[in-house]
Amino acid sequence: VLAGLEEFGPISQAELGRRLGIDRSDMVSTLNALAAEGLVVRAPDEGDRRRNAIRVTPAGISTLFALDDRLAQAQAALLEPLAPPERAQFTRLLQRLLEHHTGYQTERFDHVDV
């Protein structure tokens, strides 16, 4: 969710959920938790008062960076048995599958030194 917010910018909860494949009702409790930790802020959207404009706080960005770091470590551990070119090949193929089946493009998993 933090990564989505950082990527898409301030956005309504419904739209965020739609892009991430998370249900509206689940997004409520997820954002409650993130807001309780001060990682995001819910502000009323001026242009459309049905919506909340969700903003990531600086603390949220730090947390996101920390998570990216843990992700990189986890990915390194997962791909450890493969040689570097194989890791690159594997993640490339995996990204093509992801993009084909979901339309979602990301470089978030490119933590492999090629």
Next chain:
Amino acid sequence: VLAGLEEFGPISQAELGRRLGIDRSDMVSTLNALAAEGLVVRAPDEGDRRRNAIRVTPAGISTLFALDDRLAQAQAALLEPLAPPERAQFTRLLQRLLEHHTGYQTERFDHVDV
């Protein structure tokens, strides 16, 4: 579970769960369901009366084959965007990761025509 039984032969519930990474208590309900459909039979183990020796029935084998077929279709749909040599490469790398992290070896996912 059916694939594990077919691969390992008659075996206790606990041992089956251990090899498949399924908890003992969950194995009970799973086998209840399979037994209710007549796909497996629970027989008391003669050598060790704490154990149940689980056997796959002919109906269980048919079901397993049908599932293998559906698995092949699902895998084909998943790998559809990749060219045949890429599919082979991808499944090979994936199997190496699986084997490295779990020690589990299988040819069950080799449904790709290379």
Next chain:
DNA sequence: CAGATATCAGGTTGACTGACATTC
């Protein structure tokens, strides 16, 4: 008015925990 949004209450499910009787 139809449709979208945020929210909440409730149900279903899979996976885990803790306990127990039986057997080795």
Next chain:
DNA sequence: CGAATGTCAGTCCACCTGATATCT
């Protein structure tokens, strides 16, 4: 006796459903 096995009851969590009030 300690350890393993099969079983059950209960917990926890992710996910989904249906409803409601507010707003466009």
